[in-house]
Amino acid sequence: MNSVIYREKSRFNRQPVFLPKMTLLLLFSVVMTMFFDSVQGAYPSNMTTKIQVSSRSNAASFVRDEALYMYGGEGRGGNTATDDFVSITFNFSSPYGELIFNRIPMANPESAPKVAGARMVLLPDNNTVLLFGGFAPEHANITAMHLLCYQYTFDDQMWAPIPVNVTPSEISEGAPVLPTHREDHTATLATDGLVYIYGGVVSKENPTIVGDFWSYNPSDKLFTRRELFSLDPLVLFAHVGIALADGNILYTTGAIAYSGNNSIEAELLGPNEGLFYNTVNGEWSYNGEFGGDLAAASARGYSTAVLGREQRYIYFYGGTNMAGQKGLYRHTLSILDTKTWNYTVPTAEHIHGIRPSRRAMACAGIITSNYMVLAQGSARRYFGGIDVAKLPPQIMEDSNNDLGPGPVEITWVANVVTGETENGVLDISSNSISPGIIAAILIIVLLVLIIITFLVWFFRCQVWSVVLSLYNKIIWNPRPGEPHWAEVTRLITKTILTFLLVAFFVFVVIQVLQSPIATVTITEVADGINVDMPEIRFCFDGYDQVVNPLAGNNYLEVNCITSSSDNCDGNIFPLNMLNQEPLFSSSLGEVACYLFIPYNIKLGQNTDELERTNNGSEVHFSFNTEATEQKGILHISFYPPGRNPNRELFFDESNALTYYQKQDMTEEELGNWAAADFNNMATENVLNMNTNDEAFVHYQIQQHQYLRDVGWNYIGFSPILDSKYKVDVTSRKQPMNLEQYSPSNGLLNELTVAPASFNNVRIREQRIYTLINALGSIGGLVSLFIVFLALIFGHRPKSPWGVIHSWSIGGMKRSLSRELTSRFDVLDTPVPFVNIVNRRFASTVDLKHYGPHNMKNLHQMNTTKSVGAESSSDNIMLTDIPENLSDGKHFSQLEERIQLLELVLKSYYIDDEVFRRLDHALKQPDSAIHSNENTNHNSLLHIFRRNGADLRNRKKNSTATQQEDGVHWFDTNMYNNSVISSPPEIPHLSSFLPPSHSYT
Structure with missing residues (x-):
């Protein structure tokens, strides 16, 4: 038994x-x-x-x-x-x-x-x-x-x-x-x-x-x-x-x-x-x-x-x-x-x-x-x-x-009403996909394929135009006179480089998505060189005199004073253990807790007694009792401002003016803290002091800035951050001098709290790899590939237009045509490079073989034809020039074509700044030529100025001659009615011209 x-x-x-x-x-x-x-x-x-x-x-x-x-x-x-x-x-x-x-x-x-x-x-x-x-x-x-x-x-x-x-x-x-x-x-x-x-x-x-x-x-x-x-x-x-x-x-x-x-x-x-x-x-x-x-x-x-x-x-x-x-x-x-x-x-x-x-x-x-x-x-x-x-x-x-x-x-x-296994997620009793879901997916895929097929058929002309443009501009584009093997080699090289570029881009994207997060510590001087204090909780475990700090019949006291002799006992509040009693593994007896809230305390390195901006550089706490002997442990916890869950757990909104304050903590964080506090699992910033111990604590309040888990933070520009405050505590503890202090004198422990530094510390997270960083690497690789292709296969001219011009449709495309016509069709002359100079070259020159052409677009651009011109079987405009025209008329039409060529080049290919500066120098007033007696008369600037004055002197006489010959050197509307009959004389440059050449 x-x-x-x-x-x-x-x-x-x-x-x-x-x-x-x-x-x-x-x-x-x-x-x-x-x-x-x-x-x-x-x-x-x-x-x-x-x-x-x-x-x-x-x-x-x-x-x-x-x-x-x-x-x-x-x-x-x-x-x-x-x-x-x-x-x-x-x-x-x-x-x-x-x-x-x-x-x-x-x-x-x-x-x-x-x-x-x-x-x-x-x-x-x-x-x-x-x-x-x-x-x-x-x-x-x-x-x-x-x-x-x-x-x-x-x-x-x-x-x-x-x-x-x-x-x-x-x-x-x-x-x-x-x-x-x-x-x-x-x-x-x-x-x-x-x-x-x-x-x-x-x-x-x-x-x-x-x-x-x-x-x-x-x-x-x-x-x-x-x-x-x-x-x-x-x-x-x-x-x-x-x-x-x-x-x-x-x-x-x-x-x-x-x-x-x-x-x-x-x-x-x-x-x-x-x-x-x-x-x-x-x-x-x-x-x-x-x-x-x-x-x-x-x-x-x-x-x-x-x-x-x-x-x-x-x-x-x-x-x-x-x-x-x-x-x-x-x-x-x-x-x-x-x-x-x-x-x-x-x-x-x-x-x-x-x-x-x-x-x-x-x-x-x-x-x-x-x-x-x-x-x-x-x-x-x-x-x-x-x-x-x-x-x-x-x-x-x-x-x-x-x-x-x-x-x-x-x-x-997780829901006894709906049977959900997780919040918002219904339970699926089988791991396989039901036939109904499979059928729905197949129907959706079939509908998408039908829609895509219909759109391709309905816009077949546009699709074919896009395919043809891609083929001519990107895939096969040999230059006249270049053998096919050279173009094939270029195409193979371009394909290999494109594959490498795509592989590198995929690697960069994966690197960005899997980028580790690093932290950067930023230290700044505090505003006014004053810093905040952490909030501190003192819990007495096992002291015989502890019954309940709210009952008023206990003999434990927590006293507080700053280094500038400011009494801060009013910042210490008792906590009601009926709300929650923290657990400590010592379990020596009843637990009583007090909370120190430094709502009006600032600590600074220097204290000016005349103009008080802080309360000193440290705070001293003493813990006293009237009992002759006490055996227990004092548990001290430190909390950063705004993240002290005791303020929400032990108080309610009725104490908002003094005790209660909504903390920057989620419900999950509050619940986890309460569970840890209730089960003796709190480990962060906790100091345990036995009777007759004294301790010195250094703290540093840190602002931790965390990257929010959103897609924008992979970009690397203006990241979205969540900010939380933490406190880092270091401490030193030693026995008190019992000859001077002992429980018989009522002093149990002493604690001194001071800042580790009078600075504001921010610890900021940032991704090591972002898309902004990746763009630099990708751009460098693209530039390297372009230089390599140009070095091996030579340079090819690039279009002055971008994607918005080249691939525009509908009204955008029509507006581009209207603008081109209104700006460059004022001379009513065939377009250079696209139309041959004279019909006698039509049988010997085929412009299609001298560069890529989109024949459909070319036909649309030439719907409005110049007077006296017709289109060949290849939609190439042929100039109809009568045989009995004089040489002056031939020269006049050639000038118009050259003028159109200049206007287009000036608009899309050439920056004419140097030409405008030259023109400005030639048109200086006459007085500017003789403004300085020490001017070097042999200088190129002097030549420009002198010939500009000669041009102005001959302006009147040369106008009639130009009109008789049908030659217009300058358009009166474009050059402020300045008409010149011939290029200026430039003595220093005349030696480079043939002796028999005459400007008149």
Whole structure:
């Protein structure tokens, strides 16, 4: 009856210690750091709910009115028991299926037992809840005598011990009237209305199997001792007890121990085994032939099991192999059919949604017959999230409905109304694409192909024109007189270079998309050489005098003074621990926290007493008490301005003028911080000080500018940034001089806080590779390729027009034609380079062979023909010049053609600045020639000026001669009515002309 066994425990100081205590604590910290991912399950909830659903393990639970109720549990240090009483349900009338969290009101909370690992049953009256056993360190006076028994009634919201009647026969025989206290047991309400209490151990510190079996009758308030399994005194712990509809109670999973043998070690009950107690005849039976997928179901302890509403299927989740610190945790959901006694375990491909974390000692319940709610639990750390499983659709209220031979589908949902597995994402039970989706895709593709084909046919002329232009301009464009092999070589080289350019462009784009992000630190002198202070939270852990800083009956004081002797006690505010009590692994006792808010404090390097612009260069804190001796730890946390979640969590908008302030933090960030603070996982900017420690802290507030994850930030120009403030803290800690200061004098600790520098620091993110950077590389490579082609194959003239001119259509193209005609058709002469000079060359010169031509465009441009001209069979304009024209007329038409050529070249190819400067020099006034007596008469400038004066002197006489000969050297409208008969005489240049040449 006193078999002692060792197995896994959740509370460290309540299990056999095989390693030194500090080693275990270190291992615990490392494991929690590796696995912790905030208190949030797969089912979405807001920040407040995440905080309220505490991280707990081994709580008691029951289902009432479609809500899961949870009471007690352990957590927050591993050696605590709580009286948390909460319920969880869902808003089924809302399309979002919001999680509804409620704290159950208690009229006498001082009477509520603080317990972990208790078992609760809801009586048929739906009003009374009974609680049995569990770890209750504050009720040691009760548990040393008998089983801890309490009840809660919903109508009056009162907690009270369970009323128990004692029969005279029990007193006379000296038999115990109440069961022995125990943990890791079961309390099961059977169909006969009795509560059966079976198995368990005395306590975690004394893991001795309790070898008895009891029932409690709520009607007559009597406990009755029952017989154990008669064939072999088998006792279980860490097991589950399920009351079946036929009057049997099934005890399965968990660990076994034989009550008559103290030397044998505990073993796990196999998945194929189960003990049955028949409440009708009081007989035990054993079944060791459970079938189905036994390997996946596996042996386990501390699993969670609930019976479905159809009273046939039992759902098991989680559990552990109970191997101590090397224990393995399960996340398998297995289904036991109580009709066939076979296990069904859904395979991975038939489990949808986000599967819950592996855990043991969780709470579970069936809601609305369709959903199983899983909450809390532990796996070397504590969980507080909520997970919801949609049960297989084959299982309905009808208990005769079999699962069937096909695969069983389990969906972990994020919305109990729509069945979504993620926020906004509907669950797809199959990985394949449905035939309907495939047919829709094919129809869309076919329609797109039909539309493209119709557009190509409808615009076939334009498409052919584009193809022809591309062929003539880009693909095949040999120069007259150039052999074909040279053009073929150029085309091959151009293709290779184009391929290299495209490959390099793809490489650059991939490099930009995968560009790493670097940070640049920018240090600037602070405005007025004054800097802000971080906000600081002081939490006292374990000091005897700490009750509640808001109650006013504690003796701890936090005093503050700056280096300029400014008192800043008014910047220190107490925090209400009822909102949230931070957890620290030390767990020395009650926790009280204060918040320092430096809303009116600036620190500067120099302090001018006459013109005070700051409060000094540092701030000094002292922590005092009136007690003669104190043992505790002071936990100090630093927060940058605008990112102190304590301002939102502990205060509300009614304190906006002093305490509350909306922080630059998302709901997710606030929830993650609250979860870390609630579970002792805060690691950033935390300083821990023991009694009689003094510390000096340097801080630097930094503005971190993060690149937002948007496409624009790949460009590299004016990036979109998100800004957050952080504080970087370095500290030095040392013991105080106890001869001068000691707790007897009231001083616990001292802290000095000063800036690391009086500068503003910005840490800015930027991508190493952006498209702006890539353009330089691509442009350099393109230039290199162009130079290479020009060097090897020679230079080819480029069009003065761009894409908007060359590829214009419709009205844009017509406007270009009109503008060209209005500007360059004023002389009514054939266009040079396109039309031959005289029709006598038509039989010997074919302009098509002297450059690319788009014949369709050429025909459109020549729709308005000059008078006296006709078009050849190739749409080449031929000038019709009568044979009897004089030489002057021939010369006049040639001048017109040359004039048109000059105008086009001036407009599109030549910058005439040097010509305009030359003309300006030639047209200087006469006085300018003799303005300087020392002018060099042999200079070229003097020649230009002198000949310009000669031109002006001969202007009048030369006009008549020019008109007679039909020769116009200058157009009167374009050159301010200055008409010259012949080019000027240039003596210094006359030697370069033939002697017989005459300008007249």
